[in-house]
Amino acid sequence: MGKGREVVLAIDQGTTGSRALVIDVAGKLLGTAYEEFPQYFPEPGWVEHDAEEIWSSVISTVGHALEAAGRVPSDVSAVGITNQRETTVVWDRVSARPVAPAIVWQDRRTSARCAELKRFGHESTVRSRTGLVLDPYFSATKLEWLLNRNPEWRSRADAGELMFGTIDSWIVFRLTGGRVHATDHTNASRTLLYSLDDGDWDPGLCDLFGIPSAMLPRVLASADDFGTTDPDVFGAEVPIAGVAGDQQAALYGQGCWERGEAKNSYGTGAFLLLHSGTRRGPDIPGVLSTAACDRRGGRAFAYEGAILVAGAAIQWLRDGLGLVNEAAETEAMARSIPSTDGVVFVPALAGLGTPYWEPEARGTIVGLSRGTRTEHVVRAALEAMAYSTLDVLDAMVAGSDLVLRSLRVDGGAARNDWLMQFQADVLGVPVRRPSAAEVTAIGAAGLAGVRAGVWAEPEEFLAARGAEREFDPDPAASKDRRAGILEWRRAVQTALHWAHHADESVP
Numbered sequence: 001m002g003k004g005r006e007v008v009l010a011i012d013q014g015t016t017g018s019r020a021l022v023i024d025v026a027g028k029l030l031g032t033a034y035e036e037f038p039q040y041f042p043e044p045g046w047v048e049h050d051a052e053e054i055w056s057s058v059i060s061t062v063g064h065a066l067e068a069a070g071r072v073p074s075d076v077s078a079v080g081i082t083n084q085r086e087t088t089v090v091w092d093r094v095s096a097r098p099v100a101p102a103i104v105w106q107d108r109r110t111s112a113r114c115a116e117l118k119r120f121g122h123e124s125t126v127r128s129r130t131g132l133v134l135d136p137y138f139s140a141t142k143l144e145w146l147l148n149r150n151p152e153w154r155s156r157a158d159a160g161e162l163m164f165g166t167i168d169s170w171i172v173f174r175l176t177g178g179r180v181h182a183t184d185h186t187n188a189s190r191t192l193l194y195s196l197d198d199g200d201w202d203p204g205l206c207d208l209f210g211i212p213s214a215m216l217p218r219v220l221a222s223a224d225d226f227g228t229t230d231p232d233v234f235g236a237e238v239p240i241a242g243v244a245g246d247q248q249a250a251l252y253g254q255g256c257w258e259r260g261e262a263k264n265s266y267g268t269g270a271f272l273l274l275h276s277g278t279r280r281g282p283d284i285p286g287v288l289s290t291a292a293c294d295r296r297g298g299r300a301f302a303y304e305g306a307i308l309v310a311g312a313a314i315q316w317l318r319d320g321l322g323l324v325n326e327a328a329e330t331e332a333m334a335r336s337i338p339s340t341d342g343v344v345f346v347p348a349l350a351g352l353g354t355p356y357w358e359p360e361a362r363g364t365i366v367g368l369s370r371g372t373r374t375e376h377v378v379r380a381a382l383e384a385m386a387y388s389t390l391d392v393l394d395a396m397v398a399g400s401d402l403v404l405r406s407l408r409v410d411g412g413a414a415r416n417d418w419l420m421q422f423q424a425d426v427l428g429v430p431v432r433r434p435s436a437a438e439v440t441a442i443g444a445a446g447l448a449g450v451r452a453g454v455w456a457e458p459e460e461f462l463a464a465r466g467a468e469r470e471f472d473p474d475p476a477a478s479k480d481r482r483a484g485i486l487e488w489r490r491a492v493q494t495a496l497h498w499a500h501h502a503d504e505s506v507p
Contacts, residue, residue: 007069008454009076009238010445011058012438013083013167014246015039015104018057020065021441022076025454027463031069032438033061040101045108048101051089054167055174062234073235079175080242080448081226082249082440083167085190088142090153090215091170093163096178099153102167103142110141117141122208129205131189131196131280131289133357139166140192140209147210160214166191168243169217175240177230183217184224185299186248189291194219196280196289199299222248223297223451242447246440247271248292251302253443254408254434255462257295261405264389265440266413269353270310272389273302274396274404284399286355287392295458297447303400305354305392309363311413313347313381323374331418334379339480342367344491345380352495355395360499366491385413386423387488393427406430408468410439417471424471425481431471 007030012019017036024030035057040048066072086105091098103109114134117123123134132138143164147154156162165173169183188194188201193211195202201216220226226240244252247265251273254263259277264270275292280301283289292302314330317323324330346352348361365377389407397404406429413419414433424431436442446461448454455461 007071007075007077008445008449008452009062009065009079010441010448011062011079011081011171012246012441012444013054013058013081013171015084015106018054018061019438019441020058020061021438021445022065022069022071023442023445027461029436029438030071031065031067033064033068035061039104043109045111047104047107049087049104051091051098051102051170054102055170058171059233073229073238076236076238077454078239078241078448078452079229080444080446081168081171081240082244082246082444083171083187085166085187085245085247086137086139087167088139088146089165089167089170090143090146090157091163091165091173093161093178096174099162100146100149103146105137107142108136110136110145113141113145117208126192126205127283129195129197129202130192131283132192133288134192138190138192140205140211143211144209157212157215160212162215163217164211164215165217168245172226172240172243175229175233176227177233179230180227180240181217182220182226184220184222184243185291186222186245186293187243188219190245194291196291196301221298222252222293223447239452240448241451242297242444242449244293244444244447247273247304248290248302249443249447250410250440251275251443252293252297252446253439253441254410255459256408257293257300257458260402261408262393263408263410266310266385266409266411268310268312268315270307270385270389270411272305272307272354272392274393274402276301276303276400276402281400281402284395286357287395287399288354293447296450303396305396307385307388307392308350308353309347310385310388311411312349313345313384314378314413316347316349317378317381324378327412330378330382331416333375334382334418337375337379340367340376340380340383341371342369342487343372343376343380344487345377345384346491346495347381347384348495352492354392356492356496358496358499361495362498364491364495364498366494367487382416382419383422383484383488385419386426387485389423390426390485391492404429406432408432408434410434420471421474424473425477426485428473428478430473432468433471434468
């Protein structure tokens with residue numbers, strides 16, 4: 001490292017805003033900045049971003065974070081990037097300007113196309129090659145839609161004049177002054193165009209979706225050489241040494257680098273990743289297979305599950321029903337009663353995700369009685385997060401030879417001590433929560449810093465997370481938890497029955 005180069009910069013580009021963090025060698029957070037940007041909804045089910053607004057927010061937060069840290073760009077040893085996954089950007093190779101709005105991962109405009117591909121029998125091939133399912137969530141049908149919209153764009157893409165990338169590639173291209181067009185394995189694995197087995201773009205899948213290979217970025221490891229920042233853009237020439245999609249960055253930031261190690265991020269929904277090692281495991285019904293990182297940022301694999309509604313259930317109890325004033329109240333409410341008194345809440349407010357994948361399921365509350373109080377419903381909503389996590393992990397473990405060692409947690413609901421203890425009791429393994437809140441950004445910093453030699457060993461950067469608090473399962477609670485799991489699964493079947501028999505008439 002050159003003189004004065006003593007900090008790592010992490011860029012965390014999310015769905016509603018961009019964040020930058022400056023971390024020193026000892027793991028201390030020196031400065032941070034956050035800036036929101038708008039989302040656009042031009043039609044029902046469509047979600048778009050202006051990629052230029054994303055870029056502006058990234059540059060702005062980087063400047064403010066360095067200022068808050070009392071540092072200048074030349075002090076930075078390495079840059080790490082983590083990002084919202086699947087969001088699709090197409091831009092001009094020469095001007096570096098987007099040719100259309102970015103299509104966000106939440107966008108559903110290609111639902112009919114995915115259904116068509118399933119009818120044509122392509123799902124099994126896509127599943128075996130990518131580990132994913134045919135769904136508008138992923139990038140390929142978004143990119144196909146853009147190219148089909150304008151014949152000129154398709155011809156320009158064939159000629160290599162237009163470039164495709166997820167948000168990480170867009171940021172790398174702009175930070176390097178257009179010199180580097182690259183992505184990492186974790187982001188590539190979310191496109192439906194990447195072969196998990198081969199570790200590169202799949203020609204057959206590119207043909208299926210009509211995607212010219214000339215517009216695809218180069219695929220690198222998550223800790224790798226992504227070029228250097230352009231001094232005219234960044235203020236100094238600094239190596240970009242780490243890139244990972246947000247959930248994989250969080251997995252790395254939690255220190256989950258080995259088989260059987262898992263993390264759950266409790267946000268509006270919850271994303272759970274279980275590291276499956278350096279060899280791809282068998283496909284598991286209802287569970288996604290995806291790329292992850294080994295301890296030095298090399299290519300590895302993980303199983304991924306999505307709980308569509310987690311913290312959003314508490315938001316609904318607050319904003320929709322007025323049962324709580326703020327989420328922080330829920331811990332005391334749960335502690336105030338010994339049980340839910342038979343109330344079970346299946347928060348399928350946006351359908352059910354892993355392992356059921358039933359979009360027509362709806363929120364279901366069973367076990368109500370005259371004695372039911374607000375506290376029972378609130379506690380049932382918290383318990384649902386733990387039981388949903390159990391369902392995902394049970395599916396992953398049952399379909400593989402993995403043994404769950406512990407669960408590391410982050411996200412807003414992970415601050416609820418009662419919930420974390422309940423989660424440990426339900427799973428029967430320790431739940432570990434780091435003191436640091438920005439685990440995703442710390443993961444990006446770790447990948448970059450390990451690659452650049454800021455930290456000689458990956459374990460050293462974990463100091464940035466601070467101390468962990470461990471919640472050990474309570475053996476005395478096991479009998480009650482087993483009974484609760486049975487009641488939860490009976491309630492889930494009720495919600496599924498409602499969805500599966502929607503068209504039946506009542507005699």
